[in-house]
Each structure stands twice: as structure tokens, then as C-alpha cells.
Amino acid sequence: MTAGAPSQDVLDVVIVGAGPAGLTAGIYCSRSRLRTVILERNMAGGQIALTELVENYPGFPEGISGFDLAEKMKIQAAEFGAELREIEAVTALRREPDGCYGVVTDQGTLRARSVILAPGVEAKRSGIPGEAEFIGRGVSWCATCDGALYRGRTVAVVGGGDSAVEEGLFLTKFVDKVYLVHRRDELRAAPIARERAFANPKFEFVWDSVPRRIVGEQIVEALEVENVKTGVARRLPVSGVFMYIGQLPNTTWLKDVVDLDEQGYIVTDALLQTSLPGVFACGDAHANPLKQIAMAVGEGALAAVQADRYLDELDCPAPGAASAAGGSAAAPA
Ligand SMILES: Cc1cc2nc3c(=O)[nH]c(=O)nc-3n(C[C@H](O)[C@H](O)[C@H](O)COP(=O)(O)OP(=O)(O)OC[C@H]3O[C@@H](n4cnc5c(N)ncnc54)[C@H](O)[C@@H]3O)c2cc1C
CATH class of the missing domain: 3.50.50.60 (FAD/NAD(P)-binding domain)
Structure with a gap:
């Protein structure tokens, strides 16, 4: 430099x-x-x-x-x-x-x-209760940074686009199970990522569902979701929640x-x-x-x-000319 x-x-x-x-x-x-x-x-x-x-x-x-x-x-x-x-x-x-x-x-x-x-x-924040409180204690936006912390655990990934599916796939290197929570009943991710996710036995898809609350004592213990079609709530027992909602x-x-x-x-x-x-x-x-x-x-x-x-085509002073504030400009690097 x-x-x-x-x-x-x-x-x-x-x-x-x-x-x-x-x-x-x-x-x-x-x-x-x-x-x-x-x-x-x-x-x-x-x-x-x-x-x-x-x-x-x-x-x-x-x-x-x-x-x-x-x-x-x-x-x-x-x-x-x-x-x-x-x-x-x-x-x-x-x-x-x-x-x-x-x-x-x-x-x-x-x-x-x-x-x-x-x-x-x-990354967009969901704003649900528990999200801000558990940052660094189970809530993350970066599987690459934090995935290894969840070795042998169960996590939830929220979202249905490329980032959600690819980061979920990456997490399967460490975790036993990934709940993929998506508000629709199909993924937006690219076909190759979809195929890999559907073929991965560690994935469980929670369709038509949105996150409502992240709960726990000191660290994340569960994600509460709601099915947008039926209104039925479900509690997913997870140690980590990875948000990819936009x-x-x-x-x-x-x-x-x-x-x-x-x-x-x-x-x-x-x-x-x-x-x-x-x-x-x-x-x-x-x-x-x-x-x-x-x-x-x-x-x-x-x-x-x-x-x-x-x-x-500009008139504004070029490098080498004195600045308007009176300083003298250094030679170009
Ligand atoms: C999980 C994930 C996986 C992805 N995988 C792929 C992939 O496989 N292939 C692919 O093509 N794309 C992928 N993408 C998308 C890709 O990363 C982005 O399209 C690309 O990084 C955009 O580059 P950018 O320089 O526009 O913005 P960014 O990469 O967002 O960089 C912007 C930089 O500006 C800095 N900045 C912001 N505000 C300020 C400020 N006020 N002052 C100073 N600095 C500031 C930020 O800190 C940041 O470093 C992925 C994205 C994510 C989140």
C-alpha cells in the first residue's frame, strides 16, 4: 500500500x-x-x-x-x-x-x-423478539464465521434464496440437522443449490412458515415459527438461528x-x-x-x-495543484 x-x-x-x-x-x-x-x-x-x-x-x-x-x-x-x-x-x-x-x-x-x-x-434483520438479544449467543448471519461453533447441534436457517440454501449446505459440514424455514412452499435458490439441499439428509424443510420468536435462557434454545397458511405454531429445538431473509x-x-x-x-x-x-x-x-x-x-x-x-473534462483542481483549503497536494502515488 x-x-x-x-x-x-x-x-x-x-x-x-x-x-x-x-x-x-x-x-x-x-x-x-x-x-x-x-x-x-x-x-x-x-x-x-x-x-x-x-x-x-x-x-x-x-x-x-x-x-x-x-x-x-x-x-x-x-x-x-x-x-x-x-x-x-x-x-x-x-x-x-x-x-x-x-x-x-x-x-x-x-x-x-x-x-x-x-x-x-x-443482512436484513427480522426484528423478531430474541434476535437482537441473542446476537453472538446463537443468532448469526454468517455460517462461514460461526458454523464450526455448532458442531453436532441442530440449527435453523431462515430464508429460501441462494444465500439461505448455500449457507445451510455449508452448515451441514458441522451440524447434525438444519431446519430450513421458508415462508413459501418452494425455494428461490438456483436449481443446483436446490438439488443439493433436497438430496441432503440433514435438511428438514419447514414450508410456509415465518419465524416469530427466538427463545432461550443464556443461549438460543428454540425458534418459534408460525405456518402462514394454517396459523399453527411450532417450536424448533435449535442451538443456532441463521437469518437470510434479504x-x-x-x-x-x-x-x-x-x-x-x-x-x-x-x-x-x-x-x-x-x-x-x-x-x-x-x-x-x-x-x-x-x-x-x-x-x-x-x-x-x-x-x-x-x-x-x-x-x-473537469475543472476542479488536479492532484499537484494547491487545494482550496490551502494545503499542497502530494505527487500521485
Ligand atoms: C452468504 C453469501 C454468499 C454469497 N455467495 C456468492 C457466490 O457464491 N457467488 C457470487 O457471485 N456472489 C455471492 N454472493 C454475493 C456477493 O458476495 C456480492 O454480490 C458482492 O460481494 C457484492 O460486492 P460489492 O462490492 O458490491 O459489495 P460488498 O461485498 O457488500 O462490499 C461492500 C463493502 O463496502 C463497505 N462499506 C459499506 N458502507 C461503507 C461506508 N460508509 N464506508 C466505508 N465502507 C463501507 C462494506 O463494509 C463492504 O466491505 C454471496 C453473498 C452472501 C451474503
Whole structure:
């Protein structure tokens, strides 16, 4: 990684989020010799860093662990000069009178001529009683992180999409039994995942059912569910509950800054330009039709190319020029 720059330097591009979309944008921006900083509120990698095995990303016919894939992307971005700052969360974005952007973080403000938004999504909470109380004591959103803690136990997985089924399959490596609780009577997951789940003797499907309450003393002891067709309640004796009921875009801080759709996803034109000039969006937080690594990577590349084109036509001070705040910008990395 390159050395950190004083906060008043004007960067070419600030990228928000170091998941597959942000890291790919970082690779493309830095290869274009744009002075680039990637800001990540956690550790780099995004959702894939927590994914056991990625089987559908081209180039890895045997599959690759999500962690390894994220690590390779991170190394590649650094290779060409992108500066990655981990554990630094972006809290606000504002346009300054000279057309540059102020990217406000929990550690200061960076000035940039363009911005790429790649903040991704996070798991939706069900809000049922017991969910918040038992986080870390039986309630989880990450089978890869926590699955091994449930060796020989019974767990419930809530949801019927790819994440629910794939994470449930991963859990069968450790647990004796997985109740898959789904509000419909068929799965939304891809056919290959469905076939594997139906063939797995550790799965018991609890159809047409929604979670109502997680109960226990110190740790989770049961999940109470209700059949939405019959109204009949059932108590599943489980030690763990893994929730995969949907996702929320990490865009609350962007409300009233760029256009968002009714679910909070960032709206762009076909070339990923948001409602602000020079601000582009890519990946899962973007209102796109496919939440997958291949899509995030493709959009990350396009956002970077568009940012480069935008910068070619911009008046806002380039790196090397004194910033509006009076600081002098460092040489490009
Ligand atoms: C369990 C699971 C399994 C999956 N398996 C597959 C699979 O096998 N194949 C596949 O193609 N896809 C899979 N996906 C989907 C894939 O992970 C996503 O499509 C992809 O990670 C999206 O990349 P992204 O960069 O847009 O967002 P993310 O991966 O969500 O990364 C966004 C990053 O931005 C950071 N961030 C958010 N807000 C801020 C902020 N304010 N300041 C700084 N940083 C911020 C986040 O911490 C995060 O690191 C899976 C997802 C899950 C949950």
C-alpha cells in the first residue's frame, strides 16, 4: 500500500467500500494512474470475505474460497498503487463550491475530484423478539464465521434464496440437522443449490412458515415459527438461528445526497453516473438486477472508466495543484 496522504490533498478518486466492486474500481483507477484511495469501514473483501466457497466466478473451475478471492483482489489493487484505508467509515459526502467532493469519514475529510460509491449491502434483520438479544449467543448471519461453533447441534436457517440454501449446505459440514424455514412452499435458490439441499439428509424443510420468536435462557434454545397458511405454531429445538431473509443497501448516509430508489438502492444512468456529476455507483448497493460478484466486478470496472473520462473534462483542481483549503497536494502515488 502507498503511504497515507494528508487529508487536504485533492485526490482523483475516492472509492467507498472495498468489496469486489470497490476493489475492481481500485484496480482500474490505479492502472489509469489516477490517484486513488479506497475507504473501507471494516476489513477489505466485503460479503465474499465471509463466503466459504465461490463456485460461479469465472477462472476458478474448482471454486475458490471467498476470503482468498477477496485477498487476491486486494493485492491486485495495491499492486497498481491504490491506497486502501481499512477501518475508516464514510459518513457523509458533499459537493464543494469548486466542484470537488468532500468525503467525510470518521477520521477526517478527503477531497476528491470524483467518487465511486460501492458500499454494498448488509443482512436484513427480522426484528423478531430474541434476535437482537441473542446476537453472538446463537443468532448469526454468517455460517462461514460461526458454523464450526455448532458442531453436532441442530440449527435453523431462515430464508429460501441462494444465500439461505448455500449457507445451510455449508452448515451441514458441522451440524447434525438444519431446519430450513421458508415462508413459501418452494425455494428461490438456483436449481443446483436446490438439488443439493433436497438430496441432503440433514435438511428438514419447514414450508410456509415465518419465524416469530427466538427463545432461550443464556443461549438460543428454540425458534418459534408460525405456518402462514394454517396459523399453527411450532417450536424448533435449535442451538443456532441463521437469518437470510434479504438485504439492505448501506446507503442511509446517502439519503438526500444522491437519488435512491424506494428500497434505498443507488439510482444511476446506464453508465453508472448517479444524480451527482462525477459520482458513480457500482455493485450490490446499485439498483441493478443481479447481486453477484461477476456483476459487481463488471460495474466496478465501468465506474472506474467513467470516472477517468469525467476527470479528463473537469475543472476542479488536479492532484499537484494547491487545494482550496490551502494545503499542497502530494505527487500521485
Ligand atoms: C452468504 C453469501 C454468499 C454469497 N455467495 C456468492 C457466490 O457464491 N457467488 C457470487 O457471485 N456472489 C455471492 N454472493 C454475493 C456477493 O458476495 C456480492 O454480490 C458482492 O460481494 C457484492 O460486492 P460489492 O462490492 O458490491 O459489495 P460488498 O461485498 O457488500 O462490499 C461492500 C463493502 O463496502 C463497505 N462499506 C459499506 N458502507 C461503507 C461506508 N460508509 N464506508 C466505508 N465502507 C463501507 C462494506 O463494509 C463492504 O466491505 C454471496 C453473498 C452472501 C451474503
